[in-house]
Amino acid sequence: MNFSKTLTTWYLENKRDLPWRKTTNPYLIWLSEIMLQQTRVAQGLPYYMAFTEEFPTVLDLANASEEKVLKLWQGLGYYSRARNLHATSKHIAENLNGIFPQDYKNLLKLKGVGEYTAAAIASFSYNEVVPVVDGNVFRVLSRYYNIETDITSAKAKKEFTLLAQEVISKDDPALFNQAIMEFGALQCVPKNPNCNICPLNTSCAALSLKKVNELPIKSKKTKAKNRFLNYLFILDEKNKTIINQRTAKGIWHNLYEFPLVETEILETENTVLDLIQNKFDDISEIILMETETITHKLTHQHLYIKFWKVKRTSTFKNGLDFENLNKFPFPIVLHNFIENNKF
Structure with missing residues (x-):
C-alpha cells in the first residue's frame, strides 16, 4: 500500500x-x-x-x-x-x-x-519538501511502523523526522503534511481510534500486533507544582480598584492581576485574613467572595485561587472603574471573575 x-x-x-x-x-x-x-x-x-x-x-x-x-x-x-x-x-x-x-x-x-x-x-x-512532525505525526508513524521509541526522548524527533522525510510526497509536500496531521487529528486519535474504517488498517503494524492503544510510547510528565493564590479585589471610597502588571518572567508575563497574597500551602481563612490585614492600615471590610477554591490547571502548575473583597477608607490616585478595568489583558481566570463581579 x-x-x-x-x-x-x-x-x-x-x-x-x-x-x-x-x-x-x-x-x-x-x-x-x-x-x-x-x-x-x-x-x-x-x-x-x-x-x-x-x-x-x-x-x-x-x-x-x-x-x-x-x-x-x-x-x-x-x-x-x-x-x-x-x-x-x-x-x-x-x-x-x-x-x-x-x-x-x-x-x-x-x-x-x-x-x-x-x-x-x-x-x-x-x-x-520538509516534513512537519507534531504529536499527530508521532502517533500516526509510531503506530503504522510499530516504532517503540519514547517520543519525549532526545532521539525521537530526529528518528521520526527522518522517517517522515522518507514518506513525504516530493511532488506535493504541502498536501502530504496537511493530510498526515489531519489523519492524526480525526482518524488515528489518541484513545480508541475506529480502526475498522481506517484506510491503512490492512498494513498498520500496531493494529496487526494489537498495540494501537500502547503507541506512541510517552514517558510520564513531571509532577505539577501547586500554588495557592489569594487575589485582593480592593475597592476604595469611590468604588474604584487597582491592578498590577506581572513583569517577572513566568506564567502570565505582562498580563494584569489584582494585588496578590501567595502562600506555600492552602492556609486557613483566618491565616489569610491576618496576612491581608497586615498589608494595609485603612481596611474597613474584608470578605471572602467564594468559599470554594477555584482550581486552574496549567501545564506545569496547578493554581488554587481565592478572591477576597477588601474595602479601604482611602482613595486611589489611579483607581479604575469597571469600564476601564476591562480594557486591560488579564489571565482568563481573572477576566471571568471581573465579568461576574461588576462594580
Whole structure:
C-alpha cells in the first residue's frame, strides 16, 4: 500500500474546511500555526478570525501595542506565544521589509518559530519538501511502523523526522503534511481510534500486533507544582480598584492581576485574613467572595485561587472603574471573575 497516496486521498475526502487551508500567505499560516500550538482547532478558530480581522497583515500586527495583542489573545493561554508573535512581527516589519523568510532554514531564525512551525510555513507557503512532525505525526508513524521509541526522548524527533522525510510526497509536500496531521487529528486519535474504517488498517503494524492503544510510547510528565493564590479585589471610597502588571518572567508575563497574597500551602481563612490585614492600615471590610477554591490547571502548575473583597477608607490616585478595568489583558481566570463581579 502506498502510505503517502492513501493519506492524501483520505484527506481530500475528509478534511475540515478551515480558513488557513485556503491560502499560501505565510503570515496567515504562521498565525494559525502559532495559535494551534497546545490549542484545539475549535478553541483557536474564533481567535484566528478575530486576529485576522484586527490585524490583516503582519505590518498591522507589528504596529499594534503588546497590550492590545495580549487582550485579543486573552483566554487562549500560553501567552508567551502572543508575545513572541508580536516581537516577530516587529522584526519582520523593521528588519525584513515586511517580507517573511521563504525557506525552512531562515524561518527557523524567527523568534517563537521552532522546527515544526518552520516546516509548516515552508511547505504550506512555498511547497518546500520538509516534513512537519507534531504529536499527530508521532502517533500516526509510531503506530503504522510499530516504532517503540519514547517520543519525549532526545532521539525521537530526529528518528521520526527522518522517517517522515522518507514518506513525504516530493511532488506535493504541502498536501502530504496537511493530510498526515489531519489523519492524526480525526482518524488515528489518541484513545480508541475506529480502526475498522481506517484506510491503512490492512498494513498498520500496531493494529496487526494489537498495540494501537500502547503507541506512541510517552514517558510520564513531571509532577505539577501547586500554588495557592489569594487575589485582593480592593475597592476604595469611590468604588474604584487597582491592578498590577506581572513583569517577572513566568506564567502570565505582562498580563494584569489584582494585588496578590501567595502562600506555600492552602492556609486557613483566618491565616489569610491576618496576612491581608497586615498589608494595609485603612481596611474597613474584608470578605471572602467564594468559599470554594477555584482550581486552574496549567501545564506545569496547578493554581488554587481565592478572591477576597477588601474595602479601604482611602482613595486611589489611579483607581479604575469597571469600564476601564476591562480594557486591560488579564489571565482568563481573572477576566471571568471581573465579568461576574461588576462594580
